[in-house]
Amino acid sequence: AAGVIQSPRHLIKEKRETATLKCYPIPRHDTVYWYQQGPGQDPQFLISFYEKMQSDKGSIPDRFSAQQFSDYHSELNMSSLELGDSALYFCAGAGGTNEQFFGPGTRLTVL
């Protein structure tokens, strides 16, 4: 069965650079969530989308933005990267059930 796809899996950037993370949920799953997991920490909710509209916003810095496209994939855009942005970024998709299906994550390292 198809799973949630995230790309890239690993990303290395310098401070002040920009990064774009992509998430492809399971087909027909219309809701996407983004979470950030710092080293040794629990995942923290960043932002979510339902049917291409932002449905909720968590502790997402103003330097970050995201959107969901007509095919339900989502992109997280991160600008002016800081060392503290180094983390594992997960997206999860949902489609009318009680489960959120997580992708494998993108590991972002900011040098």
Add this chain to the structure above:
Amino acid sequence: GEDVEQSLFLSVREGDSSVINCTYTDSSSTYLYWYKQEPGAGLQLLTYIFSNMDMKQDQRLTVLLNKKDKHLSLRIADTQTGDSAIYFCAERVGSSYKLIFGSGTRLLVRP
């Protein structure tokens, strides 16, 4: 507010049962989840329970929910070395159904 707490570490001998505990604060949570995370890997959904249930069993996993005390536990029977991982409980909150995670319990299974 929304807060989920877990004990940080649990060590058991192979073949014994493991019990991982979690407390949450949002009484409006309708679903509570247990995820497993192995080193450097993504979040694997193990099981979840609806808030009007007291118990759910799924093969070696048993979830107990005490809604009055806002206490959730995960029992793993016949724990194996492959069960060594970090276990997160999470509550589903808000109209967006975002997940609020606990800090994670690191389970170490000794041979």
